[in-house]
Amino acid sequence: MSDNRPIGVFDSGVGGLMFVKEIKRLLPNESIIYFGDTKNLPYGDKSNEDITKFSVSITQFLKNNNCKAILIACNSATASALKEIKKIAGKDIIVIDVISPVAEKISFELREKIGVIATKTTVKSGAYKKAIRKRNKHINVIELATPLLVPVIEEGFVNTPISKVVLETYLYNKKLEGIDSLILGCTHYTHLEREINQLFNKKVNIVNSPLIVVNHIIYMLSKNGKLASKDAKSEYLFYISYTTDSIVKTTKRLFGKDIQLIEKSLED
Template identity: 45%
Template sequence: MNKPIGIYDSGTGGLTVAKAIAEMLPNESFIYFGDTAHLPYGDKSKESIQLYSKRISDFLIGKGCKALVIACNTASAHAYATLTERHPEIPIINVVDPTVEYCVKDKSYKKIGIIATKGTVTSRIYPRKIKKVNPEIQVFQNATPLLAPMIEEGFFNNRISQTVINSYLSAKNFKEIDALILACTHYPLIKKEVERYFKDNVAVIDSASVVATVTKNVLIKNNLLSSSQIPSRQFFVSDYTKAFEKTAKLFFGEKITLKEDRIWD
């Protein structure tokens, strides 16, 4: 089916997921929406995130999207159930469930650490879902509120970012973990720095490639794969700035053209 996939996030972070989907499914078109008017989602209330997600999903489905990817951990935690009820007509993929499934499948992970926004940590969605599958796994999570804004501003792979990352990762409850989940779609851009801190002794898991694989499987299962040889890639934001377009290029890996659509007006 040659209709686009809808992908949304509060800002540029979800572009790591969009990039992974584009690489895994090169024939697929997609429409990306970054809710820059409300970023970051990590410190917003559950009710606000549900409201934003409803409006964005209506916008994307109104543009003919055949599936929806919630490319934000906080929105996945707070709005996934709401959106599946609101839009039963299309498959909806969140970033939490595929990541949890990937982690619990590896029997060597006995102690799992999680870094995420305050919203994701407060929801306790990762510990609940991991423990539901395997109660024996120990889960330790810490909120890392400086990371997403830092990455949005282009601060990664430098001394400033490494110092901030090291400070967060030196928390006592992260001693002797087997794996660390980067539970924010901004964080794949600092994966190398996180691995550097742990000296490659801890498995560092980001959701982008995992979610891309699940998206492919969902499209196959629902007979929704595209046969188009010339995919269309559209990028929308709720509040346009030049700086955002520059940062978006860093996330997606190539120049993209952003269109502003003030869906809140």
């Protein structure tokens, strides 16, 4: 049994592209429709009501485009709107978030003190702490809001003196002293993984969220008989709500210069 309909993925900007890249690597026969809500980024400083409104609109768009599964490649949207997204998606569409699979995996590893850096919305919700401690009450989870990191990434300042100063300011916070693992609780932050590793001198385990989440996607698609057939030809469509230099540059760097981005308003 197979299903060649596309997988839908959405985020507020370039962060979710790292998950698309991992899906492409591990599931080369799967087609993907990506929606980057660049007009409303970052989601992390928006109200729960606004995040829910944006997320529901994108979910409806992906549903209308016949997606068999939807990956919420945004921690803030997961923390604020998961229930509403599942309601709009309906029973036929598999909905996968980026928090639950990570919490499930890390909870049963030998960890004592886990740090989480994320947006204000995600930290305020306590989503990671709740999800991890629900599975393992013995793990100490420290969450720290790092709101400047998304603008740094979206403005193209990765691997620059600017990103270094901002990262040092956050990561040298006393709250994170003694952590053995760090969860990058915003999908954008995967673009900073190399710099974060360097600041910790590779002594802290940086959790690879894209790999964990995409393995969960494989499991869910296989379980429900929705994997694409082995002879399926994959197609990739990239939609954005507003054209920015950052998302154009990042998309073409990750997926090739021939990739086209289609501007699509959520109000249409």
